[in-house]
Amino acid sequence: xxxxxxxxxxxxxxxxxxxxxxxxxxxxxxxxxxxxxxxxxxxxxxxxxxxxxxxxxxxxxxxxxxxxxxxxxxxxxxxxxxxxxxxxxxxxxxxxxxxxxxxxxxxxxxxxxxxxxxxxxxxxxxxxxxxxxxxxxxxxxxxxxxxxxxxxxxxxxxxxxxxxxxxxxxxxxxxxxxxxxxxxxxxxxxxxxxxxxxxxxxxxxxxxxxxxxxxxxxxxxxxxxxxxxxxxxxxxxxxxxxxxxxxxxxxxxxxxxxxxxxxxxxxxxxxxxxxxxxxxxxxxxxxxxxxxxxxxxxxxxxxxxxxxxxxxxxxxxxxxxxxxxxxxxxxxxxxxxxxxxxxxxxxxxxxxxxxxxxxxxxxxxxxxxxxxxxxxxxxxxxxxxxxxxxxxxxxxxxxxxxxxxxxxxxxxxxxxxxxx
Numbered sequence: 001x002x003x004x005x006x007x008x009x010x011x012x013x014x015x016x017x018x019x020x021x022x023x024x025x026x027x028x029x030x031x032x033x034x035x036x037x038x039x040x041x042x043x044x045x046x047x048x049x050x051x052x053x054x055x056x057x058x059x060x061x062x063x064x065x066x067x068x069x070x071x072x073x074x075x076x077x078x079x080x081x082x083x084x085x086x087x088x089x090x091x092x093x094x095x096x097x098x099x100x101x102x103x104x105x106x107x108x109x110x111x112x113x114x115x116x117x118x119x120x121x122x123x124x125x126x127x128x129x130x131x132x133x134x135x136x137x138x139x140x141x142x143x144x145x146x147x148x149x150x151x152x153x154x155x156x157x158x159x160x161x162x163x164x165x166x167x168x169x170x171x172x173x174x175x176x177x178x179x180x181x182x183x184x185x186x187x188x189x190x191x192x193x194x195x196x197x198x199x200x201x202x203x204x205x206x207x208x209x210x211x212x213x214x215x216x217x218x219x220x221x222x223x224x225x226x227x228x229x230x231x232x233x234x235x236x237x238x239x240x241x242x243x244x245x246x247x248x249x250x251x252x253x254x255x256x257x258x259x260x261x262x263x264x265x266x267x268x269x270x271x272x273x274x275x276x277x278x279x280x281x282x283x284x285x286x287x288x289x290x291x292x293x294x295x296x297x298x299x300x301x302x303x304x305x306x307x308x309x310x311x312x313x314x315x316x317x318x319x320x321x322x323x324x325x326x327x328x329x330x331x332x333x334x335x336x337x338x339x340x341x342x343x344x345x346x347x348x349x350x351x352x353x354x355x356x357x358x359x360x361x362x363x364x365x366x367x368x369x370x371x372x373x374x375x376x377x378x379x380x381x382x383x384x385x386x387x388x389x390x391x392x393x394x395x396x397x398x399x400x401x402x403x404x405x406x407x408x409x410x411x412x413x414x415x416x417x418x419x420x
Contacts (some may be wrong), residue, residue, distance in 0.1 A: 004030050011043050018204065020050040038064040038071070045077055054084045072102035079111060083118075091115050106132035110141025117145060120239060122152040140170055144179040151183045152237055159183060174203035174210065181213045186233045188221035198302065217305045219293040228289055252290065291318035291358050313362035318354045325351030345400070346390045349383055352407050356380040359414065372414045379410055 007026045014023035024047045030040040041064040048057030058081040064274075065074045077100035082091035095112045103106070109132030116125035126149035132142035143166040150159035163180045170176060181196035194217040200210035219224040235246060257275055295316035297303030307315075328347030356376035364377065386403050389395040 004034065004040075008039055008043065013045055015043065015050070015175075018050075018206070020047050023047050036067055038067040038074070038206055041067070045081070049077075049081060049084065054081050057081055060215060070101060072098045072100075072105065074109070075101065076105075076108055076111065079115075083111070083115060088115055088118055090285075097182075097412075104135055106136040106139035107141050108132070109135070110139060110145050113142065113145035113149065115212060117148055117152070120152075120237060122149050122237075125149040126153065138169055140166060140173055140176060141266055143169075143316065148179060148183060148232075151186060156187060160187055172203060174200040174207050177203070178207060178209045178213060181210070181217065185213060185217055185229075188220075188226070188230060190217040190226065193217040193408060213304050214302060215294075215297065218297060218300055218303045218306075222289075222296060223291055225289050225293045291315040291354075292322075295319055310362040314358060314360065318357045321350055321354040321357055325349075325354070342390050345395065346387050349387045349403070351392060352403075353380060355385045355407065355410060356383070375414060 011023040011026040011030075014020075014026065024044065027040050027047065028046045030037055031044065034040070041060045045057040045060040045064070047268050048054070048060065059159065061074055061078045061081060064071070065078065068074065075094045079091045079094035080096060082088070082094060092112070092115050095108060095115065098105070099108050099112070107362045109128050113125040113128035113132070116122075116128060125145060129146035129149060132139055133146065134181060136142070143162055147159050147162040147166065150156075150162060162416075163183060166173075166176050167180065177196040177200035181193040184193040184196065195208045195212065197214035197217055200207050201214065204210070216229060220229055238246065261271070291311075291314050294307060294311055297307055298312075298315070301307075325347045328343045328350060330347075332341050332343035332347065356379045359372060360376045360380065361373060366377075382403060385393060388400065390398065
C-alpha cells in the first residue's frame with residue numbers, strides 16, 4: 001500500500017475537486033489497513049455527505065470522535081450532517097461543542113449562523129456571522145450568512161453591499177452565487193437571480209440549490225407564480241406559530257366575510273362574494289401553479305434540463321387530471337344541461353386528483369416516506385375508486401361526502417407534514 005499520508009493528501013485534494021468516488025477509493029485503502037485512522041474516517045464522512053448519504057457519513061464522524069474526542073473539526077462535521085437531515089437541535093449542540101474546543105474558527109460561526117437562519121432567528125444569525133467575521137473578515141461562509149440575515153431583516157442595501165463584497169472576493173465560488181441568487185429572488189429580482197443560478201451551475205453542475213433556484217426564478221416570470229412565491233417567502237420568514245395561524249386566520253376571516261355578506265346591502269354582498277371567490281382562486285392556485293408552471297419549463301431551453309424526473313411526471317399527470325376533469329364537466333354541460341349526471345360528478349372527482357398528483361414523488365415508493373406522501377397516495381387511490389363507483393352507479397351521497405371531507409383535510413394537513 002502507498003504511504004497513508006500521501007493517500008490522505010490525495011483524497012483531500014480529490015474531495016476539493018468534487019471527485020468524490022476517486023477520493024473514496026483512496027480512503028478505503030487507508031481504512032482497510034488502519035480502521036481506526038480518525039483523519040481518514042472524517043474525510044470518508046465528507047465523501048458520504050457529498051453523495052448525500054448523510055446517515056452513513058455521521059456514523060463515520062462519530063467513530064472519529066470516539067477516537068479523538070478533542071478534535072473540534074469532527075464536531076463541526078457532525079453538526080453539518082445533522083443540519084443536512086433537518087435535525088437542527090443536534091446540529092446546534094455539536095457546533096457549540098466545536099466552538100468550545102476551538103473558539104477562533106470562523107467557519108464554525110458561519111454554520112451556527114446558518115442554523116439560526118433555519119429557525120428564523122435572523123438577528124441572532126447576524127450576530128454569529130459577525131462574530132466569525134471578527135476573526136476573519138474575508139470568510140466566505142460568514143459573509144454569505146450575513147448577507148442572507150440582513151436580507152431577511154429587510155436591511156436590503158447592507159445585504160447587497162455584503163453580496164457585492166463576497167462576489168468581488170471570490171467570483172468562482174458556486175455557493176456564493178446560490179446565496180446571492182436566492183436573496184435576489186426573495187426581493188423579486190428573478191432576472192438577476194437567474195444569472196447567478198446559471199453561473200453556480202456552470203461552476204458546479206451538481207449543485208441542487210442552484211438547480212432549484214433556477215427553476216423558481218424562471219417560473220417567477222409567470223406573474224401569478226411570482227406573487228405566490230413572494231407570499232411563500234413572506235410566510236416562511238414568520239415564526240412557526242405564525243405560519244400556522246396566518247392561513248387559519250385568513251380562512252376564518254374569509255368565512256366570516258361570506259357569512260356577513262348575506263345580511264349586508266347588495267353592493268357589500270357582491271364585494272364579499274368577490275373576496276371569497278378570490279380567496280378560493282388563490283387557494284387553488286397555490287396547489288396547482290407549481291406543476292402547471294413546470295409545463296412552461298418543458299419548453300424553456302434551461303428549464304427543461306433543471307426539472308427532475310419526478311417533477312416532469314407530477315406536472316404531466318396533474319395537468320392531465322385538470323384537463324380531463326374540466327372536459328367531463330364541459331361534456332355534461334353541453335349534453336345534459338344543469339341536471340346532475342355521472343359525468344359532472346366524475347369530472348369533479350377527477351379534478352380533485354390533481355391535488356395528490358401535485359405532490360406525489362415519482363417513482364412511487366412505500367418505504368421511508370413522510371405523512372404527506374402516504375396521505376397523497378391514499379387520496380389518489382380513494383379518488384380513482386370513487387370515480388369507478390360513479391360510472392358503475394354505486395356512489396352514494398355518504399361516500400361522496402366522505403371523500404369531500406378527505407380532500408378538505410388533505411389541503412390543511414399536507415402543508416404542515418411535507419418535511420421529515
